Amino acid sequence: MLSRLRHSSCVHVSVLAGLLLLAAPCFAGKHFVMPTPQAARSYPAHDEHPNEGVTVALDPYDMADKASIFSVRYSDVGFVPIFIIVTNDSDQPVSLTEATAQLVTMDRSKISAATEEDIYRRITRPPSTGPSPTPLPWPKKKGGVAKDAQDEILNSRFAARAIEPHSTQSGFMFFDVAGISTPLAGAHFYLNRVLDAKGHELMYFDVPLEKYLSAPTKP
Secondary structure, eight states, X not given: OHHHHHHHHHHHHHHHHHHHHHHHHHHSOOOOOOOOOOOGGGSSEEEEETTTTEEEEEEEOOSHHHHTTSSSOGGGGTEEEEEEEEEEOSSSXXXXXXXXXXXXXXXXXXXXXXXXXXXXXXXXXXXXXXXOOOOOOSOEEETTEEHHHHHHHHHHBOOOSEEOTTEEEEEEEEEEOTTOSSSSTTOEEEEEOOBOTTSOBOOOEEXXXXXXXXXXXXX
16 A cells, blocks of 8 residues: 555656646746837828838737737736837938837827836836736846846837938837726827937827727738
């Protein structure tokens, strides 16, 4: 009997060890892969300046299937990630070193793009009225935020300082929409202080989010 119990225990340990090995990839940090941008004018929500040769487009990642590229469920902590695409079809570079971005909601609330620290704080202290964020099973480092999540935030954010001629730059901006039930409906995205090669300011960009919301669903 004792021999059988020992054998059974060994089998259970072996099975458990095998299950843990199989589950290990599930607990590994998810590697973020930036979406490949298309020309900005190909997105439904865009503002094209033909005379200046620059187009700005937005592609919100507000739906679960699109947001699955991230390891952090940003909607759970009150953020909407928006993929920003800027295409420069002119023969001169444009500068974004002084550019400012704002999401203006239908009720005229002005929301600036969140900083890395803003996102870190919200992940560790989510809105009390919203759902709790999905726990991240990775080693925590800075401010209680997992290292893989920090890397994701850093690597996904729009960081271009200039757009070279005939090229496209892209990345995500995260907007704090906690407490707003339909933040994109009737909203506009404004990009100001885009400068040409001589330091002259281009006309501001105004992208209505309704263009995204009303676009036909891709098959």
